[in-house]
Each structure stands twice: as C-alpha cells, then as structure tokens.
Amino acid sequence: MILMGAFGGYWGQWWTGDILLGMVAGAAAGTSLAALMALLSVTARSDQIVVGVGLNLFAIGLTTFSFREVFGDRGEIVLDRMGTMSIPVLSALPAIGDALFSQTAATYATWLIVALTWFVLYRTSWGLALRAVGEVPAAADTAGISIAVRRWQAVLVTGALAGLAGSILSIVQLGLFQENMSAGRGFLALAAVIFGRWRPLGVAGACFVFGGADALQLRLQAEEHVPPEVWLFFGMVALVAAAWLFARSGRRASPRALGTLVALATIGFALRAAAPEWSFPAQLWLALPFVVTLAALSGIAGAGAAPAAIAIPYRRDRDV
Amino acid sequence: MTPLLQMTGVTKRFPGVMANRDVTFSVDAGEIHGLLGENGAGKSTLMKILYGLVEPNEGRIEIDGNEARIRSPRHALELGVGMVHQHFMLVPTMTVAENVALGLRSDRPPLSRLRVVARRVADLSERYGLHIDPDQRIADLSVGLQQRVEILKLLYRGARLLVLDEPTAVLTPQEWHELEQTMRSLAEAGKGIVFISHKLDEQLAVADRCTVLRDGAVMGSVATADVDKATLARMMVGREVVLRAVRLPRPAGRPVLEVADLGLETPDGRRLLADLTFSIAQGEIVGVAGVDGNGQRELVEVLTGVRPATSGTIRHDGEVVTGLTARRYHRIGAVIPEDRHRMAIALGLTVSENLMLKEFGKAPFSRRGVTRPRASRDFCRTLVDEFDIRTPSLDVTLRQLSGGNQQKVVVAREMYRSPDLLIAAQPTRGLDVGAMEFVYRRMLEHRERGGATLLVSTELDEILSLSDRIAVLVDGRFVALIDDHAVDVEELGLLMGGSTDKGAG
Ligand SMILES: Nc1ncnc2c1ncn2[C@@H]1O[C@H](COP(=O)(O)OP(=O)(O)O)[C@@H](O)[C@H]1O
Ligand SMILES: [Mg+2]
Numbered sequence: 001m002i003l004m005g006a007f008g009g010y011w012g013q014w015w016t017g018d019i020l021l022g023m024v025a026g027a028a029a030g031t032s033l034a035a036l037m038a039l040l041s042v043t044a045r046s047d048q049i050v051v052g053v054g055l056n057l058f059a060i061g062l063t064t065f066s067f068r069e070v071f072g073d074r075g076e077i078v079l080d081r082m083g084t085m086s087i088p089v090l091s092a093l094p095a096i097g098d099a100l101f102s103q104t105a106a107t108y109a110t111w112l113i114v115a116l117t118w119f120v121l122y123r124t125s126w127g128l129a130l131r132a133v134g135e136v137p138a139a140a141d142t143a144g145i146s147i148a149v150r151r152w153q154a155v156l157v158t159g160a161l162a163g164l165a166g167s168i169l170s171i172v173q174l175g176l177f178q179e180n181m182s183a184g185r186g187f188l189a190l191a192a193v194i195f196g197r198w199r200p201l202g203v204a205g206a207c208f209v210f211g212g213a214d215a216l217q218l219r220l221q222a223e224e225h226v227p228p229e230v231w232l233f234f235g236m237v238a239l240v241a242a243a244w245l246f247a248r249s250g251r252r253a254s255p256r257a258l259g260t261l262v263a264l265a266t267i268g269f270a271l272r273a274a275a276p277e278w279s280f281p282a283q284l285w286l287a288l289p290f291v292v293t294l295a296a297l298s299g300i301a302g303a304g305a306a307p308a309a310i311a312i313p314y315r316r317d318r319d320v
Numbered sequence: 321m322t323p324l325l326q327m328t329g330v331t332k333r334f335p336g337v338m339a340n341r342d343v344t345f346s347v348d349a350g351e352i353h354g355l356l357g358e359n360g361a362g363k364s365t366l367m368k369i370l371y372g373l374v375e376p377n378e379g380r381i382e383i384d385g386n387e388a389r390i391r392s393p394r395h396a397l398e399l400g401v402g403m404v405h406q407h408f409m410l411v412p413t414m415t416v417a418e419n420v421a422l423g424l425r426s427d428r429p430p431l432s433r434l435r436v437v438a439r440r441v442a443d444l445s446e447r448y449g450l451h452i453d454p455d456q457r458i459a460d461l462s463v464g465l466q467q468r469v470e471i472l473k474l475l476y477r478g479a480r481l482l483v484l485d486e487p488t489a490v491l492t493p494q495e496w497h498e499l500e501q502t503m504r505s506l507a508e509a510g511k512g513i514v515f516i517s518h519k520l521d522e523q524l525a526v527a528d529r530c531t532v533l534r535d536g537a538v539m540g541s542v543a544t545a546d547v548d549k550a551t552l553a554r555m556m557v558g559r560e561v562v563l564r565a566v567r568l569p570r571p572a573g574r575p576v577l578e579v580a581d582l583g584l585e586t587p588d589g590r591r592l593l594a595d596l597t598f599s600i601a602q603g604e605i606v607g608v609a610g611v612d613g614n615g616q617r618e619l620v621e622v623l624t625g626v627r628p629a630t631s632g633t634i635r636h637d638g639e640v641v642t643g644l645t646a647r648r649y650h651r652i653g654a655v656i657p658e659d660r661h662r663m664a665i666a667l668g669l670t671v672s673e674n675l676m677l678k679e680f681g682k683a684p685f686s687r688r689g690v691t692r693p694r695a696s697r698d699f700c701r702t703l704v705d706e707f708d709i710r711t712p713s714l715d716v717t718l719r720q721l722s723g724g725n726q727q728k729v730v731v732a733r734e735m736y737r738s739p740d741l742l743i744a745a746q747p748t749r750g751l752d753v754g755a756m757e758f759v760y761r762r763m764l765e766h767r768e769r770g771g772a773t774l775l776v777s778t779e780l781d782e783i784l785s786l787s788d789r790i791a792v793l794v795d796g797r798f799v800a801l802i803d804d805h806a807v808d809v810e811e812l813g814l815l816m817g818g819s820t821d822k823g824a825g
Contacts, residue, residue, distance in 0.1 A: 125425065125432045132411045132422050139409035142373075143423030143473070144394025308413075316373065 001030040001037075001159050002182040002189075005166025007063040010177035011070065012167075013079050022079075023106075023167045030163020031156055033059060038155040042148055045313035056186075064179045071177075081175045082106060106172045113161070118200040130154055134307030137314040147314045162186070184290075188214075191293040198306055213292040238264040322385040324349045324481055324512040325370070325401070330379030332365055332536075336712035339365040340376070341536045347481060347512040352503055354527030354544065355516045356556055358752035360710070360722035362536040363516045364406065367483045371403045372396045383481075394423070402474030403483040408466050412459040416452055416469050417441055420476050437476075444475050448505055464495035471502065481512040488517055489750050492612060500526050518556070518752040520549045532556050557754050567764060567786065573602030575638075576741050576772035577623075577653075582632035584618055584796070592618045593796040596632070600741070600772040605763065607787030608776040611816050615796035616776045617658055620745045623774070624657075625649040636741070650678060653741030654734035656727075658749070658776070664730045665718050672700040672714040674729050707732035708758065724755030731762055742766055745776040760786065780809050792816055 005026035012025025033055060040051045071077065082104040091101035121127035132140040133150045141147055169185070170177045192210050196203030242261035323346040332340040339362040347353045357363050368374040370381065372390040381388050383399050390396045396403070410419050417438040426433040438454035445452040450468045458466060467487055474482055484503075488496050503513055503526055515527055523530050524544050532539040532555040539555045554560060577600045584593040593615050600606045610616055622629045625646040633642045636652050649655070657663035665674050676696050679685050684695045700714050709728045711721055718726055727747070735742070744763065748756040763773060763786060777783050783790055790807065792800045792815040800815050807815075 123432060124430045125421065126430055128414075128418055128422055128432045128434075132414070132419075135411045135413055136409065138407075139411050139419070140422060142371075142393045142403070142405065142409045144392065144397060145423045 001033050001059070001162035002166040002169065002186050003059045003063050003180065004029040004033045005163030006170035006181055007067060007166070007177055008163060009167025010079070010170040011066070013171045014071075014077065019080065019082055019171055022171050023164060026167025026170075027160040027163040030161070030166060031159040034155050034159020034162070037159070038152045041313065042151045042155065045315070048311040060180050063177075067177060067179065076176060079171055079175045082172045104172055106168050114200055114204045121200060131307070134309055137309050138316075141314070141316060151314075162189075165189075188290075188293060194306070195293075210293060233268075236265070236268075238262070238268060321348065323347060324351075324384065326382040326385075327366070327370065328380045328382075330366065330369060330376050330381075332362075332369060332374060332376050334365075338536050340369070340379075343379070343533070343536070343538050345531055345538070345541075347514055349480070349512050350507050350510050351529065352507050352513045352515055352527050354523040354530035355514055355533065356518060356520070356523050356530055356552060357533035358518060358556060358754050359724040359750075361533040361556075363533055364485055365536075366533070367403060367485060367514065367516065370396065370401060370483065397474075397477050397479065400478060400480035401483070402477060402479030402481070404467065404470040404474065404485060404487060406485045406489070408470055410458045410466055410469060413457065415455055415457055416461075416472075417454040419458060419469060420454070420473050424477070441472060441476065444472055448475065448502065448509070450502065462495075463490045464492070464498060467491070467495075467499065468502065471506075479511070481514070482506065483514040483516070485516045486518075486750075487515070488519065488522055496522070520552050520556075520753070523552065524549065534558055553753055556752075567767075567788075570603050570768070572604045572788070573770060575599040575601045576636065577774070578635040578638075579623070580633050580635075582619075582622065582629050582634065584615075584622055584627075585630045591796055593622065593629075595797060598791060598798070598801060600774055602740075602770045602772055603767055604788045605767055605773040605775055605786050607783035607790045608774065608793050609780060609783045609790055609812055609816060610778065610793035612778050614793050616745065616778075616793060618796070619793070620655070620658065620743055620776055623649075623743055624653075624655045626663075652739075653743060654737075654739040656730055656734055656742070656744040656747045658745035660727060660730055665726060667719040668717055670715045670717055671704070671709070671711050671721070671729060672696060674718050675700045675703055675733050678733060703732045703736055706736070707762075723750045724752055727751055727755060728758065731759060735762055735766065738766075738769060738771065740771055742771055742773045743776075744773065746778065747775070748777075748779065748782060780812050784809065784812070 008029025009022045009026030011022075013019050013022025016022065016025075037051060037055055040046045041048045084104050085108070087101040119127075121131060129140060129145045130150055130153075132143075133145065133147055133154075137147045140150070165185075166182060169182065188210055189207075192206040193203050195209075196206035238261045242258055242265065325345075325347040327343060327345040330340050330343040330345075331338070343362075343366055345355075345366065355363050355366070365374055369376045369379075370390065372392045372395050381390060383401065388399055390399065390401070393403075411422070414422075415434075417434050418432075420441050421432055421434055421437040424437075427436055441452065441454040444450070445454075445468075448471075450472060452465065452468055452472055458469065461469065467490075471482065471484075487499060491499060503515065507513055507528075515523070517523055524547075527544050529541060530544050530547075530552065531541040532552065534556060539558075542552075542555075550560075579599065580597050582593060582596040583591070585591050596619070598606065608616065608619065618627075621627045623634065625644045625648060628643050633640055634644070635641065641648070641652070655664075661667060666677075676685065676699070679699070680691055680696065685692055685699065697714065703709070704711065704714065707728050709721075709732060710725050718729065721729070727750075731747075742763070747759050747763070751759065760782075763775070766773060775783065775786055784807075790800075790802045790812070791798045792802075792812065794816065
C-alpha cells in the first residue's frame with residue numbers, strides 16, 4: 001500500500017501539478033489496494049498471510065509496470081518537493097530545534113495523525129468498537145456491532161494512511177519514484193507497531209527509534225568505514241539500557257535480557273580495545289534499521305499486547 | 321395476561337441434526353423460567369434463535385404479544401431481550417465501563433463518554449446489589465464478577481428478559497448462591513429470566529417453572545413446586561437414571577501408585593503442594609476432595625509429568641518414576657484432565673484425529689512414519705461405538721460436539737487400553753446426568769478390572785459415592801485421609817474448610 005501510494009502520489013502530482021492533489025491520489029491508491037485486501041480477508045475470509053504476500057507482489061508488479069508505461073521513455077522527472085516550514089522560536093532551540101521544528105508540513109501532519117489516532121481509538125465509540133472487534137469480535141457482535149463493517153472501515157483507513165505515507169516518501173521527500181522504492185518499509189512499520197506495543201504513542205516512539213536508525217544509516221553511508229568509536233558508543237548504550245532495566249525492575253529483571261545487554265557492552269568495549277583499527281565496510285549501515293528492528297523485537301518487546309483476534313476471520317457460527 | 325415472551329412451533333435443522341423441533345416456550349414478567357436438558361438437547365440453539373444469532377426454519381416469536389422477527393442481537397436488545405452466553409462475551413483487556421459502552425450510542429456521539437457510562441454502571445450495580453467497580457479491567461475480575469458484568473451490560477441496555485445460558489457451569493458454590501440472589505432480585509424487579517442449566521438441584525432451587533428439552537423437543541413444562549428430582553431427571557433423559565453408584569466391596573491389591581512427601585514450590589518460594597503421602601492400590605478409587613484452587617490442578621500436573629515436583633518421590637509398581645515426563649506417564653497410566661479444552665483435546669481437529677492422538681505413531685496405525693488411514697478408521701469406529709460417542713461422522717471437528725461427547729472422546733482415548741492407573745480430574749464438570757452416569761460406569765468398570773484410580777473432584781456427592789478412600793486437600797496439604805468412607809457431606813465440607821478433627825490416616 002505504501003508503494004501504491006508512492007506511485008499514486010507521484011503520478012498524481014505529475015498529472016495535476018499539485019503536491020496536495022498528489023498526496024490525495026497517493027492515499028486513494030493505497031485505499032484501493034486496501035479495498036482489495038478487505039474484500040479478500042474480511043468478506044471472503046481468506047488467510048491474511050497469503051493475501052498479504054500476494055498483494056505485496058501485486059503492488060510491486062503493478063507500480064513497476066505502470067511506471068514504465070507512463071514514464072518509461074520520459075527519463076527521470078524530478079517533481080517539486082514540499083518546502084520546509086520553520087516554526088518560529090521552537091526551531092531556534094539549540095540541538096533539537098532544527099531537527100524537530102524545521103520540517104515539511106507533512107511531518108507536522110504525522111504528529112497530528114498520531115494524536116488523532118489516539119483520540120479516535122480511546123475517546124470515541126467508534127474506536128471502542130474497533131478495539132473490541134480486534135480483541136473479541138464475538139463480544140462486539142453480540143453487542144450489536146457489525147464486525148465486517150468495522151473491519152472494512154479499519155482496513156480502508158489503514159490503506160489511506162499507508163498510501164499517504166508512500167506519497168510522502170516519493171513526492172514530499174524525494175520528488176521522484178523508483179521501482180519498489182518502499183523497500184521493506186511496510187515491514188519496518190509492522191515491527192514498529194509490535195515494538196510500540198500496539199498503542200499509538202508507543203508506536204510513535206518506536207518509529208522515532210527506527211527512523212533514527214534509518215537517518216543514521218543515510219548519514220553514515222557516506223563514510224567509507226565504520227569509525228571505531230562506534231563500538232564505544234554501542235557499548236555505552238547497552239550499558240545504559242542494562243542499568244535502566246535493572247533500576248526499573250530490580251531483582252525481578254529478566255536475567256537473560258540483562259545478560260544480553262552486558263555481553264553486548266563487553267563486546268563493544270573489547271572490540272575497541274583489542275582491534276582499534278578493525279572496522280566493517282560501510283554497506284553494513286544499510287542493514288542498520290533492520291538490525292535495530294530485529295534486536296528490538298527479539299529482545300525487548302513482549303508480544304502480549306497484540307489484539308487477540310488479529311488476522312483471524314470472524315465466523316459467527318463458530319465464535320459465538 | 322400476555323406473556324413477556326411466547327415462542328411457538330420453533331424448528332431449527334442443522335446438517336445432520338434437528339436442534340429444535342416444534343418448540344413452544346413462554347416466559348412471564350417477574351418469572352424465573354428454567355430450561356433443562358442434556359448437552360445437545362437444543363437449549364442454546366433455542367435461545368440463540370431468540371437473540372437473533374440463529375435463524376429458525378419455522379416458528380413464531382412474540383414479545384408482549386407482538387410478533388417479532390429477530391434478525392440480530394442489536395434488534396433483540398431493542399426489543400428488550402438480552403442474553404448472557406455460555407462463554408462470556410467480554411473484552412478482557414478493557415474495563416467494565418468500556419465493555420458496557422461497547423456498541424452503544426453515547427449521549428454525545430461520536431465521543432464514547434466513558435465517564436458518564438461508568439457513573440450509570442455504578443448506579444445500576446448498587447440498585448441490584450452487584451458490587452461492580454466500573455473502572456476495573458475484566459481480566460482482573462473473578463469469573464463470578466465477570467458474569468455480573470454481563471448481566472449489567474444487559475440491564476444497562478434496558479433488557480426486560482434476561483437469558484442466562486449455563487451460568488453456573490463456571491461458578492463456585494459460593495458464587496452460585498450470589499447468582500441465585502441476583503436472579504431473585506431481578507425477578508422481583510419485574511424482569512423475566514430464562515435460566516439454562518442441566519443441573520436438577522439448581523433448577524429446583526431457583527426456577528418457578530421449568531421446561532424440559534430432549535433431542536430438541538419439549539418434554540413438558542412444569543411448576544418446580546410440583547416435581548421432584550427423579551421426575552425431572554426422567555423427563556430429561558427419557559429413562560431412569562442411577563447416579564448413586566453401586567460399588568461392590570473388593571479387596572485392594574498391591575499398590576500401583578505410591579507417593580511420598582511430595583512437594584511443589586514456585587521459583588519465588590510459594591508452596592503449592594507440601595508433604596503429600598498416599599498410595600493407591602489395584603481396584604481402589606482414592607478421592608481427593610477440596611475447594612477449587614487448593615492444589616488439585618498442581619497435584620494432577622505433577623503426577624502426570626506435566627510439571628516436575630520440587631521434592632518427594634513417586635513410585636509406579638514399586639519403581640521410582642519421580643520426574644517423569646508426560647510422555648512417559650502416558651505409557652503407564654491414563655489421564656482425564658480438568659480442563660479438557662486446554663489439556664486433552666484439540667477442538668479444531670476431527671473426532672478421529674483426537675481419538676488417535678496417543679496412537680497414530682504406533683503400529684498398526686503407521687508404518688515407517690507414514691500413517692495408515694484405513695487402520696485408524698476401523699479403530700476409531702470401534703471406539704465411537706463402544707463409548708457411545710454421538711457424532712454425525714468421524715470427520716467433524718470436535719468443536720461441533722457437545723461437551724458430554726467431547727468428554728466421551730477423552731474417556732475413550734484414555735480408557736480403551738485398560739490402563740493400570742487412571743487419574744481423573746473433575747471428570748464430570750459441565751456434563752449432564754446422562755454423560756455423568758456414563759463416566760461413573762466406566763470408572764467403576766476400571767475399578768472392577770483391578771485398575772487404580774485417583775479421582776480429583778470438587779463435587780462431594782461424586783467423591784462420596786465413588787471413592788474407597790478420601791483425602792481432603794486444603795492449601796496443598798492433606799488435612800485428612802479417611803480410610804473408610806465413614807464420613808458424610810457435612811463433615812467433608814467442614815474438613816474442606818480447614819477443620820482437622822477427623823483422624824488422619
Ligand atoms: N452451528 C451449528 N452447526 C451444526 N450443528 C449445531 C450447531 N449448533 C448446534 N448444533 C447442534 O445442535 C444440537 C443442539 O445444540 P445446543 O443447542 O448447543 O445444545 P445445548 O445448549 O442444549 O447443549 C447439538 O446436536 C449440536 O451439535
Ligand atoms: Mg448449550
């Protein structure tokens with residue numbers, strides 16, 4: 001859906017010449033794929049893994065094909081990007097001011113969307129029903145809520161948001177489209193959701209971490225080698241994390257998690273001490289976001305918070 | 321007076337079964353109307369029709385004398401009909417207020433306004449004496465309280481007719497008495513109540529009238545003041561039922577299971593079981609009585625190798641088997657676990673697959689790792705016949721069978737090989753009298769053959785009528801081990817409460 005949005009947005013802006021209309025087109029493209037998803041998984045109750053993988057491949061194929069059809073012989077067209085807006089005063093804050101408050105309007109909008117998502121989920125009847133539909137659909141059904149309608153709505157909204165995300169990637173940030181340009185970002189988003197324990201604010205935090213890793217990756221790619229100081233840095237981060245874990249849960253802290261962190265710290269310092277000139281090729285940075293994701297998911301995140309009925313089609317005759 | 325509810329000529333066919341045939345049923349305002357019937361008699365189906373969850377093939381429903389075609393739970397609720405399902409329809413991660421607000425239009429849409437809901441919930445809870453705190457999470461409430469939340473949900477929606485589907489199956493005796501009170505106060509407030517249960521005592525205790533279903537058809541509708549237990553049992557099962565087991569005295573043989581100083585502690589030092597010493601001989605049934613949660617589950621888990629003991633020894637036929645694995649246990653004995661859904665059967669697998677769970681890797685059912693369906697089918701068909709498992713075919717999933725028939729599958733799988741040792745935990749929980757009688761008969765046959773049995777049960781009648789010796793488990797210890805059953809229900813009840821004046825043996 002992100003990829004569809006990326007292409008839809010790019011095409012939309014190129015066609016209309018307006019970046020906002022492009023984003024609308026991106027959202028629409030995401031939504032249309034979501035409609036297909038909902039049709040297959042909610043209405044036809046197909047296995048979501050199968051449908052998901054299928055739609056993923058379909059989106060890659062469709063966008064690649066359309067891109068070549070429409071733009072194939074025109075060469076690379078770089079569209080106007082969205083300008084940044086600095087928020088007075090705040091952007092002048094030292095250190096973080098420029099990074100946080102001198103961004104495109106789209107970035108501010110994402111913050112709004114996070115807040116809005118939280119509000120809808122936790123303060124409205126619709127959100128209450130939606131959460132119930134994900135946890136115990138039978139309970140919602142017997143309370144008179146239509147499971148199919150809610151799930152359709154949820155999938156469509158998701159599609160629109162994913163489409164929007166794609167259009168931000170293509171037209172807001174880069175101004176161009178590349179084949180399969182979302183390159184696994186959807187899976188990163190999924191990981192962020194798990195890491196954020198399925199709560200909007202947690203997910204926003206997780207995105208911060210992953211996004212940070214991504215940004216770091218972009219910066220560091222430019223370097224030829226991994227500077228050895230990095231080991232020191234990671235060692236320290238691991239130590240701090242271990243100390244935090246210990247402070248928070250004291251003796252009940254999981255020995256395995258503590259052990260892992262301390263071991264990581266030791267390895268970090270040891271590498272620095274033993275082989276100061278030894279370093280990895282810069283390509284390693286490409287994998288950084290995924291490494292961070294993997295570490296976050298396997299070590300720290302618990303799976304407990306996932307909606308209980310996720311990915312399970314609802315059947316009244318079986319579940320009531 | 322027009323009844324609150326009148327169902328006439330209701331028929332529902334499922335593939336292979338007639339769940340309801342020509343059922344006529346009515347409930348007055350202010351009445352507690354019992355619906356009695358064996359597992360699979362069609363009680364739930366009838367009520368699901370009323371609640372718009374199942375569409376009837378024929379029949380007419382009138383509410384306050386007006387014909388109603390109920391298409392959905394929402395529609396049923398609008399008409400004032402509410403249902404508490406056998407399995408609770410609550411979202412465990414949410415609070416009471418959130419669960420109540422679910423599916424309701426708030427006073428200021430689209431906001432959910434949970435605080436307003438919580439206040440009204442607290443009011444209702446007080447009015448009917450339900451003692452519910454609207455801000456607690458469902459997962460933190462006891463089963464009895466969760467049930468009250470379900471009732472609250474319906475009251476909140478203005479239900480005038482409340483259907484309670486097997487509400488007592490999950491309750492402790494104490495909670496049952498509280499439910500009894502709740503039902504009475506609701507009836508006094510003019511609500512009509514349909515009380516589904518296959519337990520005769522409960523029907524006689526609380527219902528004003530009782531309608532008996534058998535094989536989907538109404539066997540009669542009687543005022544409970546005019547009937548006794550035996551009459552109701554006969555209406556329900558269709559024949560005389562003998563629940564008092566006839567247990568011939570028989571000399572005990574050599575010990576099959578010997579347990580010495582068995583103990584179990586959690587890693588953080590909590591004692592779950594301590595100093596348990598007992599033995600079970602051939603041809604003997606040892607009953608373990610006790611209030612739920614005093615270590616019964618742990619005792620069974622330790623004995624069957626599901627979790628290791630932290631101290632003590634277990635011997636089987638004189639050989640030390642302490643620390644045995646579940647796999648090893650199954651070579652020496654059989655087990656009917658307390659929670660069949662979690663520990664004994666796979667609801668999503670078929671009848672034959674469940675019957676084969678312990679056997680499929682062995683000859684003649686598989687050869688060099690490849691299963692042989694023909695041999696398995698013949699074997700399963702024999703078991704289904706011998707153990708009277710009522711199923712449309714071997715290939716339906718276990719989920720489609722009634723609780724009684726699911727339990728028969730477990731009993732068949734565990735017992736057909738005539739094991740030396742049987743450990744049965746709450747073997748009749750949730751079963752109707754017909755199925756109960758069946759399980760008792762099988763256990764007594766096992767005893768006659770010289771098998772040893774450990775029966776863990778919270779039902780004192782069951783313990784008293786089946787056991788040769790009775791142990792009372794309180795806080796993970798035996799407070800009494802009574803050699804003969806020179807003890808009656810009252811005394812046993814006292815011992816379970818922790819009094820220890822009966823001699824330990
Ligand atoms: N959805 C269904 N599909 C097929 N058969 C069903 C279904 N629901 C119930 N039955 C069958 O209908 C009969 C009555 O079931 P039920 O109403 O649940 O009985 P009770 O509640 O009295 O135990 C049983 O034989 C059961 O197997
Ligand atoms: Mg039922």
